[in-house]
Amino acid sequence: MTRSSPIRAGLLVLLLLAPIGAWAQQTHYERQADVAPTEEVIGEDYVTPEVQRPRPVGATRQLVDVGLLALALGLGAWLALWRRRRAWLVALTAACVAYFGFYREGCVCPIGSIQNVATALVDPAYAVPYYVIAVFALPLLAALFFGRVFCSGVCPLGAIQELMLLRPVTVPARVDRALSWLRWVYLALAIYFAVLPAAARDFVICRFDPFVGLFRFTGQAWLLIVGGVFLVSGIFVGRPYCRWLCPYGALLSAFSRYAWRSFSITPDRELDCGLCEKGCPYGAIENKRAVRTACFACGRCYRTCPVHRAAEDGERRAA
Template structure:
């Protein structure tokens, strides 16, 4: 394996893993998008409810990515991001068939780099105001990792197609200029502990490091790369004609040997930490408090697996059925905790055993309800695993 191909291989493996998880194993990949953590963290802190379709795993993976950024700058963009992988692979492929790269540098590049902060501000304002992922309809990453249902529009595919087209001529255009997650990482990356350092006594001033940098950073004219967009990808180091003499090094307190391998190991370790956190600290992504349990009888918690609770909105409908006022009215319940999921969601209901029992809860969830406000019957969309109302007789 040539060292110059190492990053491309890692990117391809990460991309293949994501696509296999979505299209072969039918996993809910959106729950592991780090930008989902950015979109939902304010709403969750304020209300105890996630933005629709997101989960606590989004926050955990966001934390791991931000820690990774603090350690190795925007290495996530250079190795793990599916959009970054597609863009890099396309540009490399285009170069092999003779398509020349368009280099966008100087003032034009600096102005374009500001656009990602505008994109971030608009997305967060709308998302935090309405608690809905309105920009999912134009999200190129969601067009890639979604299950391609009704919640995605043709416009998202158009945006993804434009990124693919431009990537044939410009290296990583979305990552450099438009990505809102990059706007979140940049302030942390600027103070990242690792830095590319250039030894001016060894450097032969060929300028190849600047030409090869995917982010168009002028490495050849600085002693230390402090640019926030640096991905610590190591392309400049590997492409240096005098790399064996140490003209360029990745430093973290001291020089890091085999920087690309170290970067991937650290990245995988932090991602594994996020997965472990979900399993060992799996807090609910939807919390609704109905009443104060103090002064009531013995409390019990009923945990069940429910289909139909696939996002924040359907979790609210679930609560609506619990708070009905007909013959299936449920007295004495205090709190609902839910882990919405496109397939089967886990739900916990805390209730007073002197006023309610499991059967009453099952009936409240699954029986049709007449809505006097809308003057219509609402058929329950929820099914409880292991419960069949016909078996009660």
């Protein structure tokens, strides 16, 4: 038994127990659409505001979303850890941006669900839907088993940044490390605002999400600009939001520290020459080994490995 096994088991128990409090607070609620006042009843030229995006979805769709999330996590783990093919990971990344990002309009997302779970744990009057709990817990559970496979290409926020990174520049390790503390500050602030009494409560992660407006083609102008700045700067600087701001990324890196198995660079499967260290745009390789807390399991480093390139060329020729 490794030293991390008891910690992994502890985190697993915590992950399974924590949502139970929230789960216990389920109440059946159905909007009484037939008694809602109409524009005629209200009068005074009242116009019903447009339904907020995203529109509420039914139980079947929620079940489908949770199933697809689990499937994508499994696929990401298989492609990154076993198949070791960047090309297929890019295809998964593009598919997840299309579905979880543009089609499902970035909602419900595990990053925002931190707040729902935090609120439900302190407020007995707040009920959080089952599928939000599932969406919160699944990527963390996957991180305990396979590392940050959610970040490899499943999370639409990370995926869109991953696709934008075309000309990576190296960020000095010290700057990278210092900025990465911001994720924890943001996480603490988000939980603080989520557990305030109902009248003062605020879900800041959702309110200031820089990408969700881009997925929905709507939103406050300044936030759309911030999202655009993240994307444009992300052409050169690898995933700035993921590395320095994402509060869920902070949780994932903590869980992935105790992963049963995670993305690896090994002398028996790779050349072990150190080329990959230069090929990782996220500074996630140290001493020729992937740092499990920082590695997004994106597979970019495999592209720089002569062994993998030769294998891919061979597969292409055979096809």
